Amino acid sequence: MANLDAAFSALADPTRRAILARLALGEATVMELVEPFELTQPAISRHLKVLEGAGLIVRRVEGTKRPCRLAPTAVAEIDQWLGMLRRALETNYDRLDGVLAAMKPEK
Amino acid sequence: MANLDAAFSALADPTRRAILARLALGEATVMELVEPFELTQPAISRHLKVLEGAGLIVRRVEGTKRPCRLAPTAVAEIDQWLGMLRRALETNYDRLDGVLAAMKPEK
DNA sequence: TAGTTATATAACAACTAAGTTATATAATCG
DNA sequence: CGATTATATAACTTAGTTGTTATATAACTA
Numbered sequence: 001m002a003n004l005d006a007a008f009s010a011l012a013d014p015t016r017r018a019i020l021a022r023l024a025l026g027e028a029t030v031m032e033l034v035e036p037f038e039l040t041q042p043a044i045s046r047h048l049k050v051l052e053g054a055g056l057i058v059r060r061v062e063g064t065k066r067p068c069r070l071a072p073t074a075v076a077e078i079d080q081w082l083g084m085l086r087r088a089l090e091t092n093y094d095r096l097d098g099v100l101a102a103m104k105p106e107k
Numbered sequence: 108m109a110n111l112d113a114a115f116s117a118l119a120d121p122t123r124r125a126i127l128a129r130l131a132l133g134e135a136t137v138m139e140l141v142e143p144f145e146l147t148q149p150a151i152s153r154h155l156k157v158l159e160g161a162g163l164i165v166r167r168v169e170g171t172k173r174p175c176r177l178a179p180t181a182v183a184e185i186d187q188w189l190g191m192l193r194r195a196l197e198t199n200y201d202r203l204d205g206v207l208a209a210m211k212p213e214k
Numbered sequence: 215t216a217g218t219t220a221t222a223t224a225a226c227a228a229c230t231a232a233g234t235t236a237t238a239t240a241a242t243c244g
Numbered sequence: 245c246g247a248t249t250a251t252a253t254a255a256c257t258t259a260g261t262t263g264t265t266a267t268a269t270a271a272c273t274a
Contacts, residue, residue, distance in 0.1 A: 005119055012116035013232085017188070024195030030251060043233060045252060050231095064241040064250045072196045075189060081124070082182060082189075088131030089179045120262085137221060150263060152222060157261095171220045171271045 003055065004081055007074040010054035015039065016047050020070065023057060027069040110162060111188055114181040117161035122146065123154050127177065130164060134176040 010016055019033055034044045048068060051057045055074035059066045117123055126140055141151045155175060158164045162181035166173045 004124065005121060008115050009119035009231095012112055012119055014112060015232090017111065020192060024191055026199075031249090039232095040234070041251075042235085042253080046232075049252090066251065070192065070196055070199060075192050075196060078189065079193075082185065084131055085127060085177065085182050086186075089177055089182060092133075092177060116261095122262095138219090146262095147264070148221075149223080149265085153262080156222090173221065 003074070003077060006050075006054040007056065007078055010050050010056055010074075011078075013047070013050075015044075016051055019044075019047060019051065020056060023068060023070050027067045029065045029067050033068070110181070110184060113157075113161040114163065114185055117157050117163055117181075118185075120154070120157075122151075123158055126151070126154060126158065127163060130175060130177050134174045136172045136174050140175070 011020075015037060018037070022028060022033060022036070030041065030045060030048065033048070034041050037044065048057065048059070051068075052059060055071055055077075057068045058071045059068050118127075122144065125144070129135060129140060129143070137148065137152060137155065140155070141148050144151065155164065155166070158175075159166060162178055162184075164175045165178045166175050
């Protein structure tokens with residue numbers, strides 16, 4: 001699962017998560033994404049490249065603009081992987097419940 | 108949400124995800140976690156420190172051993188954040204559906 | 215108590231990441 | 245066509261990550 005590396009790594013950066021949060025409101029061009037941050041345009045362009053590489057966003061060409069929007073694929077992959085942890089945590093939690101239930105009578 | 112940085116960043120490494128997958132099967136000591144990897148014990152110890160710092164695992168002291176197990180907190184935080192993306196993706200998808208539905212009659 | 219086992223930490227090398235400025239490309243506007 | 249706007253890329257700097265080996269600590273074992 002090499003793509004999970006890219007996806008989680010992309011999400012590890014707060015600027016990139018903020019970009020995604022902005023795109024959750026709808027499509028935006030590069031300059032629209034630059035505006036709210038105290039970063040230069042090349043910095044944002046590179047963040048977008050990382051997000052695109054991770055499958056978290058897609059871009060279309062519209063004249064000289066490149067509007068970005070959220071892509072579903074990476075999120076689905078992440079969800080699937082996290083599902084494994086969720087299930088394990090539930091199981092362990094049940095087990096703990098069992099242990100506690102077994103202990104109570106002893107007390 | 109500073110902790111999301113640590114959580115996503117911890118999950119970005121395949122060795123650490125493999126460690127979590129192993130812990131999903133149940134508690135394990137450091138040496139038990141070293142065994143399946145072609146890495147040295149200090150390397151694994153540091154990965155564990157990262158996972159602990161991210162709130163993905165907890166460790167107890169048992170004599171000279173430090174058994175590790177999964178912790179639920181970070182996964183819950185991640186799920187919560189991803190929920191935002193999931194909802195946005197659903198909305199955008201619905202919107203796309205709407206667009207496609209609106210286009211069909213025109214064709 | 216001396217040796218062994220389990221784990222942590224320090225110091226270092228190699229690599230990657232994130233930001234900057236300067237510059238290139240390419241579409242649009244007048 | 246020339247100027248402007250939108251975006252990308254290159255070169256560089258600084259900082260962080262991942263691995264290694266060597267060593268420290270601390271609890272068991274004989």
